[in-house]
Amino acid sequence: MLTMLWLLLGSCERTSPEEKWITALSARIEAGYQSLHSSSRDLNRQVQEFCVQNTDINVPRQQWRQTMAAWQDIQWVRFGPIVEHNDDWKIQFWPDKKNIVARKVNKMLNEPQSITVEGVANASVVVQGLSAVELLLFDEPYVTQFTSTGTQSGDQCQLLTAITTTLAANTGRIVQAWQDAQFQAGWLASVGQPQDGVHANAVSDAVGAMLTQMEKVKVDKLGGPLGYKNRNRQPNGYFSEGWRSDSSLDNIKINLLAMQGIMQNNEAYDLRRLLESKGNAVIADEFQARLNDNLALLATIDKPLREAVMEPGYRQQLEDLYQSLGALNSLIKTKLTKALGINLGFNSNDGD
Structure with a gap:
C-alpha cells in the first residue's frame, strides 16, 4: 500500500510535506486496522474454544482486552470508509448511558428463534461489537450463567460466537475498504485541495x-x-x-x-x-x-x-x-x- 501511494505521488522531489505525512499516516492507519482485524479473529477463535471445550473464561477475556486495545489505538480515525456504514458503532457502542447494550442482548437471548451470525449481522449495531462481548464475558450475572447447564448458557455462547464472528467480518471489510485504490487515490489527491x-x-x-x-x-x-x-x-x-x-x-x-x-x-x-x-x-x-x-x-x-x-x-x-x-x-x-x-x-x- 505504501509503495503504491508513493508511485501515485511521483518522485520524492515533487512530493509536498503534507503528501509525505498523509502517505505515512495512511500506512499507519492500515496497520492499525489490520491489527484490529487480527485481534478480532483471535477473539472469535478463543470464544469458540471457550464455548466448545469449556476452557477458562479468562482466556477470551484477555483476548477481548487485546482487541479493545487495538480498537482504542485506531479509534481516533473518524473519516474514510469506517464512517460510511456506522462501522465505528458496530465495533463499539458507547456511550451507553441508558444501558441499551444489556437490554438488546437480553432481548436476543429471550427470543424463541435460534441465534445466528446472520441474525446478529442484521440486528442493531448495539449488539454487534465489543461492548456486547464485554457484557457477556465480564458482567457477573452472565458469567455465572456460563457455569450452568441450562439453556441460557448455550444461548449466551451462540450469541457470543455470532457477535465475534460478525466483528471479525466487519473489521476485515474495513481493512479492505481502507486499502481500496480508488479511495486512497482520492484521499491523497485531496491534500492539495482548498480547505x-x-x-x-x-x-x-x-x-x-x-x-x-x-x-x-x-x-x-x-x-x-x-x-x-x-x-x-x-x-x-x-x-x-x-x-x-x-x-x-x-x-x-x-x-x-x-x-x-x-x-x-x-x-x-x-x-x-x-x-x-x-x-x-x-x-x-x-x-x-x-x-x-x-x-x-x-x-x-x-x-x-x-x-x-x-x-x-x-x-x-x-x-x-x-x-x-x-x-x-x-x-x-x-x-x-x-x-x-x-x-x-x-x-x-x-x-x-
Whole structure:
C-alpha cells in the first residue's frame, strides 16, 4: 500500500510535506486496522474454544482486552470508509448511558428463534461489537450463567460466537475498504485541495479527527463519569468506558499514546516532521509536553475509574487530568491548526 501511494505521488522531489505525512499516516492507519482485524479473529477463535471445550473464561477475556486495545489505538480515525456504514458503532457502542447494550442482548437471548451470525449481522449495531462481548464475558450475572447447564448458557455462547464472528467480518471489510485504490487515490489527491470550515482535505480530516478523539476522551471518557455531563453534576462510575472490565483508564492511555505515535514516529514521516518543514517544531515540542503531562497524571490514579470517581480522595487528581486534557485540546484547536494552515470549523464535542 505504501509503495503504491508513493508511485501515485511521483518522485520524492515533487512530493509536498503534507503528501509525505498523509502517505505515512495512511500506512499507519492500515496497520492499525489490520491489527484490529487480527485481534478480532483471535477473539472469535478463543470464544469458540471457550464455548466448545469449556476452557477458562479468562482466556477470551484477555483476548477481548487485546482487541479493545487495538480498537482504542485506531479509534481516533473518524473519516474514510469506517464512517460510511456506522462501522465505528458496530465495533463499539458507547456511550451507553441508558444501558441499551444489556437490554438488546437480553432481548436476543429471550427470543424463541435460534441465534445466528446472520441474525446478529442484521440486528442493531448495539449488539454487534465489543461492548456486547464485554457484557457477556465480564458482567457477573452472565458469567455465572456460563457455569450452568441450562439453556441460557448455550444461548449466551451462540450469541457470543455470532457477535465475534460478525466483528471479525466487519473489521476485515474495513481493512479492505481502507486499502481500496480508488479511495486512497482520492484521499491523497485531496491534500492539495482548498480547505475551509466546510470543505475538508486529508490533512484537515486527520487533525480534525485527532481533536474529536481528544475531546471525546475529555468530555465523555472522563467528564461523563465525573458527572460533568449530568444535570445534577454527580459522579457515576457506570458512565465510564469499559466499567465492567475496568479497562477505562487503559483505554485513555492508549488514546494518548496513539496521539504520540502520530506526532512522532521514527520509522516514518510523522507530524513532527511536517511541522518542522513549516518552521513550527516548537508546536511539536509543546504537543509532546502536554501528552507527557496527561500520561503522568493518568499514572497517579491507581484504582479503576468507576471507583476513583466515587472517592473524594481522587477528585483532585481526576480534575487535574480533566484540565490537562483541555489544555491539550486547546493546543490542537489553536496552535496546531494555525501552524498547518487549516480551519476545522465546528466540532460537535467542543465545550465542557
